[in-house]
Amino acid sequence: MLDRIDIQVNGEERGCRADATVGDLLRELAIKTERVAVELNLEILDRKEFDQRILKPGDRVEILSFIGGGS
Amino acid sequence: MAGDQLTIGGFEFKSRLFVGTGKYKDFEETKKAIEASGADVVTVAVRRVNITDRSKENLLDYIDPKKYTILPNTAGCYNVEDALRYARLARAAGVSDLIKLEVLGDERTLFPDTVGLLEAAKILVKEGFIVLPYTNDDPIVAQKLVDIGCPCVMPLAAPIGSGLGIRNPYNLKIIMEMVKVPIIVDAGVGTASDAALAMELGADAVLMNTAIAGAKDPIAMAEAMKYAVLAGRLAYKAGRIPRKLYATASSPIEGML
Numbered sequence: 156m157l158d159r160i161d162i163q164v165n166g167e168e169r170g171c172r173a174d175a176t177v178g179d180l181l182r183e184l185a186i187k188t189e190r191v192a193v194e195l196n197l198e199i200l201d202r203k204e205f206d207q208r209i210l211k212p213g214d215r216v217e218i219l220s221f222i223g224g225g226s
Numbered sequence: 227m228a229g230d231q232l233t234i235g236g237f238e239f240k241s242r243l244f245v246g247t248g249k250y251k252d253f254e255e256t257k258k259a260i261e262a263s264g265a266d267v268v269t270v271a272v273r274r275v276n277i278t279d280r281s282k283e284n285l286l287d288y289i290d291p292k293k294y295t296i297l298p299n300t301a302g303c304y305n306v307e308d309a310l311r312y313a314r315l316a317r318a319a320g321v322s323d324l325i326k327l328e329v330l331g332d333e334r335t336l337f338p339d340t341v342g343l344l345e346a347a348k349i350l351v352k353e354g355f356i357v358l359p360y361t362n363d364d365p366i367v368a369q370k371l372v373d374i375g376c377p378c379v380m381p382l383a384a385p386i387g388s389g390l391g392i393r394n395p396y397n398l399k400i401i402m403e404m405v406k407v408p409i410i411v412d413a414g415v416g417t418a419s420d421a422a423l424a425m426e427l428g429a430d431a432v433l434m435n436t437a438i439a440g441a442k443d444p445i446a447m448a449e450a451m452k453y454a455v456l457a458g459r460l461a462y463k464a465g466r467i468p469r470k471l472y473a474t475a476s477s478p479i480e481g482m483l
Contacts, residue, residue: 165274184277190286191275192319199318217274219315223256223285224271224301225246225435226328226336226360226386226413 160212171210178206180216191220230459232430234408235324235356235377237295239266242425243455244297244410246435250444253288259438260289263448268294269326269433271301272316291321297358299326300346304339309346313355325350326380328360336386336413340367344374351375360412363397368405378407380433383424384414387436391420395427402428418447418454425458426466 158173164180171180177195181188193200194217195208210216232239244267250256260268268289289296298316303309306329313325329346331339338361347357357376361367368379381401384390391414392398402409408430415421415434424432432455441447 165277167277186275186277190284190291190319192272192315194315199314201318218277219272220275220319221270221285221296221298221316222273223247223250223253224273224299225248225269225439226299226301226433 160210162210162212162214162216164216165218175210176206177204177208177210177216180210181205181218184218186218191218193218230463232408234358237324237356239295239431241266241452241455242431242459243421243451244269244412244431244433245438245448245451246433247285247289248435249439253283253285255444256285256439257288259444259448260294261448262445262452263438264452266295267297267431267433269297269299269435272298272312272319295324296320296322297324297326299360300328302330303328304330304333306342306346306349309342310349313346313350314353317355322356323354324356324358326358326360338362338382340364343367344370347371347376348374358410363394363401365397365400365404368401368409372405372407376407378410378430379405380410380412382413383411383420384416386413387440388414389416389437389440390414391416392423392427395423398424398429399427415451418450421451421454422458422461425455426461428462429458431455 159170160173196215241264243265245263245265246269247256300309300312309329329339329342331337347359350357359371359376360380363381371379383392410431410433411424411429412433415437421432438444438448
């Protein structure tokens with residue numbers, strides 16, 4: 156069994172597989188990749204990078220999408 | 227109205243009513259109100275996905291981005307840095323370079339920080355964004371936003387969500403005369419006559435959220451706003467009569483006994 160690491164997702168501590176990519180994390184969270192934006196340690200990722208960027212211990216991931224809003 | 231399209235940054239819109247998607251009871255009501263409004267442009271906010279409760283539905287399951295032009299905003303941003311971050315995230319999440327840029331100055335009034343707005347707009351235009359700036363009813367700032375490269379300006383009618391209507395029609399009129407890009411009156415509309423007045427003044431469009439979502443019957447109010455914007459636009463194009471202090475009879479004197 157692979158090691159697990161601690162990361163932060165949307166401000167909350169959580170664990171993930173040591174070799175997991177951002178794409179793996181999104182799939183684990185059942186989040187569709189279209190229409191979300193992902194920020195990894197304040198860097199906004201291109202959707203194409205999701206399956207390439209491997210998460211490291213202490214990484215801070217922000218996953219955002221559109222919600223209702225006016226002004 | 228046929229042949230009366232509004233063009234902003236290469237996007238063409240049939241309806242001159244832009245609507246927000248906040249404050250509705252649920253997505254179903256949001257969807258119905260937007261349909262009733264006839265709007266083409268729908269504003270949305272960018273926020274964290276709820277990762278603990280994935281059962282929650284997505285707004286875009288109800289508001290089809292193929293049918294509507296999604297206009298993300300930077301609402302809630304009180305400095306340039308945050309506004310830039312949200313604008314970039316919106317582009318990464320979305321389908322276009324459109325951004326409704328808000329840099330707010332104060333929580334109580336939600337008035338724009340126009341100094342921050344100009345700075346953020348400059349950077350975003352350079353990055354290829356189509357910046358629709360929410361600004362004060364200040365003609366000088368409006369012109370500066372155009373000089374920077376904004377394809378339209380969106381001056382407020384009154385504070386966001388206040389429902390006070392058009393507080394300074396004269397400034398708005400000056401902006402409409404001075405600035406050679408479309409003017410979208412954004413924020414502060416309370417009821418249909420406010421929207422009609424904005425259009426009669428010569429606004430190219432009106433953007434609202436609370437006036438519809440906060441009404442007792444949002445779907446009926448959405449429809450009212452559709453007609454108000456249409457009526458105001460038609461009246462503006464038709465050209466109103468001048469105001470006179472005294473009466474002018476509309477029935478002829480000739481032929482009277």
